[in-house]
Amino acid sequence: MTAPTPVDWRLLTDQEVVRHAVAGREAAYRELIRRYQRPVFSLVFRMVRDRELAEDLAQETFIKVLNAIDSYRPEYKFSSWIFKIANNAAIDHLRRRNLDTLSLDGSPHAETAEAIEATTLQIGSDAESPLEEVANRELGSQIEEAIGQLRPEYRSCILLRHVEGRPYEEIAEILDLPLGTVKTYIHRARNELRILLADTREG
Amino acid sequence: MTDPNAHLSADELDSLLLDHGSSRATSHIATCADCRAMVSADRQLVAALTVLPSWDPRAGFAERVIAGLDRAVVATLPATPAGQTARSRSARRRVLVGGLLVGGAVAGGFAWAALNPAAALDLASPALQDVGQTLWLSFRGVMANALEQPWFGALRDTLASPVRVVPALVAGGVAYAAALLGLRRLLTRPAADAAGW
Numbered sequence: 001m002t003a004p005t006p007v008d009w010r011l012l013t014d015q016e017v018v019r020h021a022v023a024g025r026e027a028a029y030r031e032l033i034r035r036y037q038r039p040v041f042s043l044v045f046r047m048v049r050d051r052e053l054a055e056d057l058a059q060e061t062f063i064k065v066l067n068a069i070d071s072y073r074p075e076y077k078f079s080s081w082i083f084k085i086a087n088n089a090a091i092d093h094l095r096r097r098n099l100d101t102l103s104l105d106g107s108p109h110a111e112t113a114e115a116i117e118a119t120t121l122q123i124g125s126d127a128e129s130p131l132e133e134v135a136n137r138e139l140g141s142q143i144e145e146a147i148g149q150l151r152p153e154y155r156s157c158i159l160l161r162h163v164e165g166r167p168y169e170e171i172a173e174i175l176d177l178p179l180g181t182v183k184t185y186i187h188r189a190r191n192e193l194r195i196l197l198a199d200t201r202e203g
Numbered sequence: 204m205t206d207p208n209a210h211l212s213a214d215e216l217d218s219l220l221l222d223h224g225s226s227r228a229t230s231h232i233a234t235c236a237d238c239r240a241m242v243s244a245d246r247q248l249v250a251a252l253t254v255l256p257s258w259d260p261r262a263g264f265a266e267r268v269i270a271g272l273d274r275a276v277v278a279t280l281p282a283t284p285a286g287q288t289a290r291s292r293s294a295r296r297r298v299l300v301g302g303l304l305v306g307g308a309v310a311g312g313f314a315w316a317a318l319n320p321a322a323a324l325d326l327a328s329p330a331l332q333d334v335g336q337t338l339w340l341s342f343r344g345v346m347a348n349a350l351e352q353p354w355f356g357a358l359r360d361t362l363a364s365p366v367r368v369v370p371a372l373v374a375g376g377v378a379y380a381a382a383l384l385g386l387r388r389l390l391t392r393p394a395a396d397a398a399g400w
Contacts, residue, residue: 026269033265041264042257055260062268143251162252187213194244 014078021069029066036079037062039164040086046159047090049148057093061086077170084174087156094152139197146196154189161186211238220249 009017009031017035020028040061045054065072065082072081147155156175160166168186172179208231211219215228219242232239316323324332349355361367 029269029272030265033268037264038257038259041260045258055264058260059264059268059271063271066268067273139251140255143248143255158252162249163255163257165253183213183217187216190245190248193248197248 015074018069018072018074018078021066022072032066032078033062036082040082043083043159043164044086044090046144046147046163047087047152047155048093053093057089058086061089064089076173079166080170080173083160083164083166084176087160087174091152091156142197142200143193146193146200149196150189150192154185154192157182157185158189158193208235210235211241216242216245220245 007020007027009027012020012031014032014035017028017031021032037058041054041058044057044061045051048054048057061082064085072078147158150158153175157171160171160174161168166174168179168182171177171186172182175182177185211228211231215225215231218225219228219232232242327335361371
């Protein structure tokens with residue numbers, strides 16, 4: 001009996017990794033988790049604004065996806081599928097509970113003041129002055145707070161478009177919305193963010 | 204025809220944010236201060252959104268996900284890791300040979316002790332002898348107690364009669380299998396369409 005050929009997972013497309021996962025290779029499961037744990041967790045965390053809960057929902061998302069990997073349709077992007085499930089999990093939770101008022105400064109796992117400081121949002125180039133750095137860091141926190149005040153649908157749209165960099169067509173697929181609606185939501189979300197940020201600065 | 208003085212549409216604004224706006228949009232913002240300010244503010248906002256940090260879940264996330272998968276899915280995973288190397292096969296062989304040597308030595312020791320009980324007892328420490336005696340006395344006490352019980356006679360008769368013991372074993376096996384099936388049913392997740400497609 002010949003041993004299976006070693007696979008360089010990083011060279012494979014999502015579809016190819018999924019084929020290995022469907023064949024039952026645990027390494028393929030782990031590769032899918034490695035590729036998507038960060039964007040999925042970040043998206044869910046920004047949606048629900050609770051660290052422990054975001055971890056649970058991200059875990060639930062991956063378990064759903066991997067348990068149903070046989071039903072994945074390769075004509076869709078894998079990223080669309082997993083973001084769709086993650087977003088649905090977050091939206092479902094938001095509909096059940098109203099958790100929009102928690103702080104989102106720093107890393108989700110920062111426990112101490114130093115850790116929070118070290119992981120607080122960094123915006124701008126390395127060449128900025130200390131004053132600019134403070135201003136940009138403050139802007140990052142303000143943006144996070146403002147995103148948290150958007151309607152969940154707007155929040156999903158703006159995060160997928162401008163934080164995750166997904167094209168409009170994929171966002172429409174993820175959210176099961178017409179393309180025009182996605183564009184409208186993103187446009188309105190940007191307008192609301194501008195207004196919220198202006199209010200914050202004036203306040 | 205589009206009115207050259209009309210303010211930017213959402214699509215035109217998007218295309219300007221992507222740096223490929225139409226000539227109408229580009230020329231419009233050159234003359235309209237409101238639209239120019241909106242494009243500028245949106246560009247700043249998008250730039251800030253683009254560089255927001257992303258986070259990893261806690262260490263061990265993959266393990267927790269794998270542990271949470273349905274038993275049916277885990278069962279499809281290969282028993283041995285895919286892509287075994289010659290090094291890992293050699294390591295497995297060494298572990299197997301070592302295990303056989305240790306097992307053989309233990310079995311040989313028991314065989315020698317059975318053949319030479321006096322020498323084995325001499326070798327054993329007094330403490331070990333005390334432990335052995337205590338265990339033996341406990342066993343004898345339990346057995347003597349069981350022999351005095353009123354149900355012991357019925358149990359002995361049942362075990363002595365194949366006609367009685369076989370149906371009892373079959374009934375026990377069926378009950379065990381039913382319990383396992385029930386447990387599996389309880390632990391199986393509902394077969395919902397995970398993503399709705």
